[in-house]
């Protein structure tokens with residue numbers, strides 16, 4: 001490709017609204033343009049990258065026997081009503097009506113549609129297993145689209161679905177996907193962790209996410225460097241250190257103006273880990289008291305899995321339910337549902353007395369008050385791993401893929417069943433597996449970019465080599481560049497030849513910004529001494545090749561680079 005013919009509108013300045021490095025650089029390098037909130041146009045360079053990611057995905061999906069198909073984005077609401085998600089999913093789903101007055105939705109995922117298909121076409125155990133996938137548009141009416149292509153309202157997703165006869169066979173399909181995903185992200189050159197995750201709106205029992213470490217990520221994961229334990233914060237576990245507890249024996253203590261954990265612990269001269277933080281919450285099923293240790297924080301998603309949606313009680317509600325003002329709430333003599341963090345099963349604590357100006361000390365949870373004990377706290381950096389005793393590390397990540405064991409969650413309501421060897425009808429056991437190609441590209445930018453611009457991993461770079469022709473008007477330079485260009489292209493190397501009549505400074509700066517793995521310079525020196533200068537974008541290493549052998553040397557260099565850039569799962573690296 002000649003740069004003089006390529007549409008890549010670059011920008012010197014960072015877009016004002018952009019925070020994530022990938023967002024800034026994708027705009028500046030002319031990869032994407034924003035049409036409206038969460039809606040992006042992929043320009044030629046951006047689309048080349050996405051297509052490369054998709055090519056790797058197709059190769060690896062095919063390698064595990066998955067078959068590509070394509071399902072509509074526009075879907076009848078009826079199928080979503082049958083699965084129950086039409087009402088479960090709120091405003092995130094785009095809903096509309098067709099001219100005949102039928103309710104329709106724009107697909108945010110395709111479990112319902114693929115199960116509809118399986119229900120009609122899979123009949124017998126002989127038809128199983130199946131793995132079907134597509135690389136297709138999804139639409140989600142995100143409340144806050146942000147971070148460029150990381151959270152958008154319309155996006156491309158690779159989604160695959162497995163259909164098996166039983167749980168054991170599902171486990172096989174699940175493991176095959178894990179294998180394929182590790183190959184895909186590894187080949188794309190993105191560092192990643194595979195972590196335990198919350199099945200969330202997909203339902204089902206087991207789920208994992210593939211997480212690319214990056215400060216631009218919206219997720220946080222807990223990692224154990226010793227045993228490889230890795231989990232999304234939404235369900236990560238830990239063993240916090242326990243304090244020295246005082247003797248049991250309940251005693252009311254006057255705490256006149258102390259309401260917060262800090263005030264009470266300062267007033268009583270005890271550390272916050274000897275207090276219980278009690279939060280009064282309102283749910284559709286009535287009030288709930290949630291308790292965590294004074295120095296810890298409630299993890300909202302963990303609690304929501306247990307009690308459903310909730311909000312904090314207003315001061316008037318606290319007064320009505322506990323009989324006291326804000327800051328004196330506690331579990332004693334309170335006849336409502338109580339959930340206490342699992343860590344509170346042990347110890348002796350100070351709690352609110354449900355009486356203005358008072359707390360109660362010497363309280364033993366499980367003895368002085370009853371509660372459901374469950375893990376509802378936020379894991380903190382440095383707490384002990386739940387499996388070994390090493391310190392956990394927290395890291396922000398971009399979710400680039402996820403896999404779910406769905407079981408019969410969709411096959412049952414949508415009637416996808418098969419006849420087994422004895423002619424008995426059984427529900428098909430399903431799995432669902434996603435990858436966001438744009439997030440893979442953005443994660444690569446986040447992980448590798450420097451102050452000059454993007455640094456693409458070779459496998460997903462828009463071009464393998466960026467050939468800078470310094471003076472296009474110099475016929476000898478032009479001829480040498482053209483020859484090199486043809487030689488590389490005929491060997492299957494994708495080259496961007498910068499033949500534009502702009503200053504060499506602009507050309508070099510844009511080569512850095514675009515981030516192709518190898519920059520090849522044909523200028524005065526190449527003509528004088530016959531040496532072609534080659535510089536690696538990653539690391540900046542320089543080479544000089546004689547013009548006659550330059551093409552061959554560059555091809556060899558690119559092969560080495562591609563091998564070196566492949567990433568193993570980062571969690572395996574550390575274990």
Ligand SMILES: [Zn+2]
Pocket residue numbers: 224225226227228229385386387388389390
């Ligand atoms: Zn561990």
